[in-house]
Amino acid sequence: MDSLLHVTAVLSVVLLAMVLISLRRAHIRVEYSVSWLLAAVAMLLLSLSRPVLDAITRWTGVPDSPLTLFLITGTVFLVMFFRFSVIISHLRDDNVALTQRVAMLEYRVRSFEQE
Amino acid sequence: MNRASGADALLVIVPALNEEGAIGEVVRQIRQHVPDVPVLVIDDCSEDGTIGVARAAGADVLPLAHHLGLGGCVQAGYKLAYELGFEYVIRVDGDGQHDARDIPAILERLKSTGCEMVIGSRFVEENGSSTGMVRGLGIRFFRMVLRPILGKPVRDPTSGFVGVNRRALEVFARSFPLEYPEIEALVVLQRRRFRFEEVPVKMHPRLAGRSTITPRKSLYYIVHVLLGVFVNILKYDGRPRPGRGG
Ligand SMILES: Nc1nc2c(ncn2[C@@H]2O[C@H](COP(=O)(O)OP(=O)(O)O)[C@@H](O)[C@H]2O)c(=O)[nH]1
Ligand SMILES: [Mg+2]
Numbered sequence: 122m123d124s125l126l127h128v129t130a131v132l133s134v135v136l137l138a139m140v141l142i143s144l145r146r147a148h149i150r151v152e153y154s155v156s157w158l159l160a161a162v163a164m165l166l167l168s169l170s171r172p173v174l175d176a177i178t179r180w181t182g183v184p185d186s187p188l189t190l191f192l193i194t195g196t197v198f199l200v201m202f203f204r205f206s207v208i209i210s211h212l213r214d215d216n217v218a219l220t221q222r223v224a225m226l227e228y229r230v231r232s233f234e235q236e
Numbered sequence: 237m238n239r240a241s242g243a244d245a246l247l248v249i250v251p252a253l254n255e256e257g258a259i260g261e262v263v264r265q266i267r268q269h270v271p272d273v274p275v276l277v278i279d280d281c282s283e284d285g286t287i288g289v290a291r292a293a294g295a296d297v298l299p300l301a302h303h304l305g306l307g308g309c310v311q312a313g314y315k316l317a318y319e320l321g322f323e324y325v326i327r328v329d330g331d332g333q334h335d336a337r338d339i340p341a342i343l344e345r346l347k348s349t350g351c352e353m354v355i356g357s358r359f360v361e362e363n364g365s366s367t368g369m370v371r372g373l374g375i376r377f378f379r380m381v382l383r384p385i386l387g388k389p390v391r392d393p394t395s396g397f398v399g400v401n402r403r404a405l406e407v408f409a410r411s412f413p414l415e416y417p418e419i420e421a422l423v424v425l426q427r428r429r430f431r432f433e434e435v436p437v438k439m440h441p442r443l444a445g446r447s448t449i450t451p452r453k454s455l456y457y458i459v460h461v462l463l464g465v466f467v468n469i470l471k472y473d474g475r476p477r478p479g480r481g482g
Contacts, residue, residue, distance in 0.1 A: 217304055217414060221312040224278075224300050228316065232238050232296075 125187045126168040129194075133164035156204065160197050167193065237274040237296050240321040246270070246343055247322040249313035250277045250295070251306055251396075252330030256284040257444025263293035265336040266328060270343075276316070277330065280309040286330075306448075307417035311408060318405045326399040332443030334397045338435070342399040345435050352404040352430035353422075355390070356397030356437035370454040377458065378419055381465065386426050391434055393419050404430060413464055416449075416457055420464040427468065 140157045143149040149157075167174055167190055178189045240247070248266050252259050259277060266275050277290040281303040290297050298312055310327060317325045324346055328334045338356055345354045371394075378393050396418060400408065407428055413420040425432060449457055 213414075217308050220301055220304055221308065221315055224298050224312055225316050225319065228296070228298050229238070236238075 123171070126171065126174075126190065129187075129190060130165055130168040133161045133168065137161040137165065153208075156201050160194070160201065163197065164190075164194055237276070238320070240317075240323065244323045244347065245321070246273050246324045246326065247313075247317045247320075248273055248275045248339065249310065249317065249325055249327050250275065250290075250330045251280065251309040251313065251327065252277050252282065252286050252290065253280045253303075253306075253309075253448070254282045254284045254286060255330040255445060256282070256286045256289045258332040258442065259286050259295075259330045260289045260293040261443060262328065262330055262332050262336075263290055263295040265332075266339065267294055269336040270339050273339075276313055278309050278313045280304055280306070305415045307413040307415050307420075310417055311412035314400075314405050314408045314412065318402070318409045322405070323402050324399060325405060327396060329396045331445060331447075333439050333441070335438045335440065338397070338437040341435050341437075342397070345433055346399050346401055349431075349433055350401075351433050352401055352428075353425055353432040354399040355392060355395050355432060355434045356399075357390075357392035357395055357434040358437065358439045370451045371449065374454055374458050378461070381462065382419065382422065385423060385465070385469065386432075390422065390432070393422060395437075397437055397439075416461050416464075419461050420468055423465050423468040427471070 137158065140149065140154050140161065144151065144154050171186065174186045174189055177183075177193075178186045181189065183189045183192065237247075248270065250259070250262060250266075255262075263275050263277065266273070275295040276298055277286070277295045278298045279287050279290070279300060281300050287297050287299055298316060300309060300312060304312070313327070314325060324343060326339055326342055328336065328339070334356065342354045342356055345351075375392070375394055379390060382390050382393055398418070398421075404425060407424065407430075408421065411424055413424075422432065
């Protein structure tokens with residue numbers, strides 16, 4: 122049982138390291154790293170503090186603590202993935218508008234040049 | 237073409253993706269049947285010679301820097317037409333399926349009725365050669381779905397042979413679906429209480445190439461468009477989003 126929590130602890134440390142390294146190398150923007158960092162830290166704290174996890178488990182009525190941890194992480198990641206879809210949609214909108222705008226400007230430059 | 241010439245100027249737009257085999261003839265036909273009307277081919281980043289062929293045939297070309305999909309491509313044309321001051325825009329497909337001889341009838345109907353959109357509609361069902369089985373079922377399905385939404389029947393909701401006036405242009409410049417635009421556009425108009433009419437037209441088989449809507453994609457098309465329709469009905473009318481929504 123507890124070995125499972127050790128695994129998640131190690132995983133969250135790996136995640137944390139990955140995000141920090143990516144940040145340092147500017148592979149990820151700060152504003153997009155915050156949610157990953159929070160998720161990793163939360164996962165780490167929960168896997169290290171068995172009492173807290175047990176309390177949540179008793180309170181929610183989930184059969185056992187590791188399952189609680191997985192449910193929590195699962196939910197957090199689901200929310201984050203959804204957020205990414207929202208962000209991607211915004212980027213797509215901006216990108217479409219930009220592409221159209223550039224095409225129109227190019228068109229007008231060309232027709233002025235031809236006069 | 238820098239501006240619309242005259243108070244009720246018409247622009248013909250032709251969205252095209254890899255249509256070098258057909259686009260030249262399409263442009264020539266349009267210029268023959270509606271001379272003095274500028275033709276704008278919007279190229280959705282074709283990988284063939286579409287742009288060159290279109291220019292050689294006498295069209296202006298609006299070249300998109302990367303692929304946007306049919307809706308984004310048509311919307312680029314609407315935006316430009318709106319900015320240049322055109323009163324009417326008629327969209328003709330670049331594959332030769334639409335007959336340029338029908339353009340005057342669509343324009344006439346736009347002018348005489350003052351309605352925002354006129355659809356060139358193949359009232360008589362085509363045979364299987366150009367409308368596959370799945371596609372035919374899809375059209376029938378959407379007729380059923382759209383009827384209560386639009387409050388009147390629409391015979392050919394997937395037709396791309398569509399004329400719009402400046403009021404519709406203004407709306408579409410702000411809000412137009414990105415991918416399969418025809419059906420969603422009808423719902424966008426309906427939300428503004430705009431009117432549309434249908435005019436019977438001939439539709440030919442494609443001059444060259446293949447339809448981008450293959451039977452396999454038809455199912456995706458149906459789900460995608462159905463979702464789009466309901467999103468448009470439920471849409472929150474807040475911040476106008478560029479490119480999509482609004
Ligand atoms: N811009 C753009 N045009 C497209 C795309 N797919 C098709 N088209 C154009 O849209 C028109 C209609 O496409 P087509 O494949 O014939 O659809 P169908 O007539 O409804 O079967 C043609 O002029 C195509 O060149 C796309 O992804 N982007
Ligand atoms: Mg076609």
